[in-house]
Amino acid sequence: MNLSTDRSETDPIQALSGSETALSDSGKAPSTSETALWLHCFSGVSGDMLLGGLVDSGVDIGQVETELKKLPFKGWKLSANKVMRGGIASTSVNVTVDDPVTVRSYTDIVNMIATSSLSPKVVKRSLACFRILAEAESTVHSGDIGSTHFHEVGGHDAIIDIVGTMVAVEILGTAKVYSSGVALGLGGALSGAHGHLPNPAPAVLRILEKVPVYGRSLPYELTTPTGAAILRTLVDSYGPIPPMNIVASGYGAGDREIEELPNLLQVIVGESAGDQENTAGSGMDAMLIETNVDDVSGEAMAWAISSLMDAGAYDAWVTPVVAKKGRPGFVASVLCDPSSAAYLRDILRRETGTLGVRGIMVQRWPSARDEMIVSVKGFPVRTKVAGHRVKIEQSDAAKVAAETGMPLREVILQAEYLVQCIDRQPR
Numbered sequence: 036m037n038l039s040t041d042r043s044e045t046d047p048i049q050a051l052s053g054s055e056t057a058l059s060d061s062g063k064a065p066s067t068s069e070t071a072l073w074l075h076c077f078s079g080v081s082g083d084m085l086l087g088g089l090v091d092s093g094v095d096i097g098q099v100e101t102e103l104k105k106l107p108f109k110g111w112k113l114s115a116n117k118v119m120r121g122g123i124a125s126t127s128v129n130v131t132v133d134d135p136v137t138v139r140s141y142t143d144i145v146n147m148i149a150t151s152s153l154s155p156k157v158v159k160r161s162l163a164c165f166r167i168l169a170e171a172e173s174t175v176h177s178g179d180i181g182s183t184h185f186h187e188v189g190g191h192d193a194i195i196d197i198v199g200t201m202v203a204v205e206i207l208g209t210a211k212v213y214s215s216g217v218a219l220g221l222g223g224a225l226s227g228a229h230g231h232l233p234n235p236a237p238a239v240l241r242i243l244e245k246v247p248v249y250g251r252s253l254p255y256e257l258t259t260p261t262g263a264a265i266l267r268t269l270v271d272s273y274g275p276i277p278p279m280n281i282v283a284s285g286y287g288a289g290d291r292e293i294e295e296l297p298n299l300l301q302v303i304v305g306e307s308a309g310d311q312e313n314t315a316g317s318g319m320d321a322m323l324i325e326t327n328v329d330d331v332s333g334e335a336m337a338w339a340i341s342s343l344m345d346a347g348a349y350d351a352w353v354t355p356v357v358a359k360k361g362r363p364g365f366v367a368s369v370l371c372d373p374s375s376a377a378y379l380r381d382i383l384r385r386e387t388g389t390l391g392v393r394g395i396m397v398q399r400w401p402s403a404r405d406e407m408i409v410s411v412k413g414f415p416v417r418t419k420v421a422g423h424r425v426k427i428e429q430s431d432a433a434k435v436a437a438e439t440g441m442p443l444r445e446v447i448l449q450a451e452y453l454v455q456c457i458d459r460q461p462r
Contacts, residue, residue: 069210073276074266075301076217079257082196083128084287085265088302089203090115091126091285102202103195105152109133111191113199118288121297125286128199130192141169144194153198160201164268168260171241193261200265207304212269213277216247216374220257239263245347247273247374253295274374277319279305321349321399322376326389327356329364336365339386343369348379349399370399409453412439416450425451 074080074088090096096115103113110133118127139147148161204212219235234256242263251257282304289298328336336353343351349370358364367387371379373396380392404421414435417428427450436443 069307070208071211071213071277071279071305071307072204072207072209073279073303073305074212074214074270075276075303076215076258076266078251078289078293078296078298078300079218079220079259080262080266080300081259081289082193082200082261082265084289084300085200085262085302086196086203086287087115087126087128088285088287088300089200089207090128091287092283092302092304093285094203094206096128098206099199099202102153102157103199106194106198107147107151108191108194111195113195120286120288120292120299123286123297123299125288125299127288127290128196130195132191141165147194148198153202154205156205157198157201160204160268161198164197164201164264167242167264167267168238171238171260171264174241196261197265200269204269211271211277214266214270214273215275216249216273217243217263217266218251218257219248220253220255221250222252222254236260242267247372251296253293255291255293257289272319272372274320274372276303279303279307281305319399319401320373321397322371322373322394323397324369324371324376324380324383324392324394326367326383326387326392327358327364328367328387328389329358329362331365331387335386336367339367339383342382342386343379346379346382347371347375370397407454409450411435411446411449411453412441414438416446418450418454420454425454427451 074085086099090099096113100113112131113128114131115126115128118125144165145162148158148165151158153161219239222234234254235258236256238260239258242260243258243266246263246266248258284301284303286297287300287302289300291298331339340351340353349372351367351369354366354368356364356366367383367389369379369383376394380394383389383392402421404419407418407420408415409418410416411432412435414431416431416435419426419428427447432443432446432450435441435446439446
């Protein structure tokens, strides 16, 4: 299952607004530097750990609370306290609640956030996060996404943690968010509204599909659904800390002391100069994996490329070559995050039967892009917008063409026109 922010006709977000315009990012003046975050999830991640880490790294909790009061619900108070975890000073954020409501539907939360006076970017990210949670919950418990009821993540504290984190990230002016691999607790049982659940929780595993994870033999819920969903919403890539000039750091505390390791999330805030974007060593690290084969059919190579892309490769391709002894062959290439290199290397070996794989570290400079969903004849079509270029998701456009009988080129033209109309709206 691939959790996404695609929206169907039954999605209550669409019912609130006929377009994505209300959720579009507010414009910002160009800057010579970019703020980046790296999250070290060595003890897992939760919503309160994320918010606590951002506050510990310098975000004013009073400013966060002021923004959160734009949500149309009352009966809560946010506070931050200095605590020790494993001998390290950190920040614990706490939400005290007077309102007894703890169960809300996905529709309730969408209405609450979308009708608030929060900034467009905070609204967009918060709705995307709850969409990911709703997809996971509806899949795990075989329900309809529109009628999904949140229990633990529907209470005041979870809403404050999610929206507060989105507010804090915007206060920092963050352009990119990176993360290490994510630690998961192993063993024991978790108690919740649905009874006893295995650890890790099923919803966490759904949300973190294709995200680098590793287990710690600890019978605790190190990573919560809320924390996992925030990562899926914000993180651009996973791996070691990227090149940056560190300007601040902080630690967000988990709610218990763990004897085996500090129960903390480490947050590092850094800056990278915009005019150094294309200099050597300034890009994102990536791994290029390749192998030569001369005894594999074209059909098998097509399946290998598809499998690699489905497993999270940035890109995968095949180049025809003249191989040893004059035989026709292929060079199969995979570009990926270094943290997923071993996993993708094994897929390449399995699908091609190759006896050897090589790899080198390379630099990657991906262009900033926004993702938008437009509706063509009632069908969602995903798009990517980078600068003045609009790229329509071919598979979505083909589905619309097959269902409606429209020529594919007309579907693409109509989707591009809708994106341009949204992009021309005042921001």
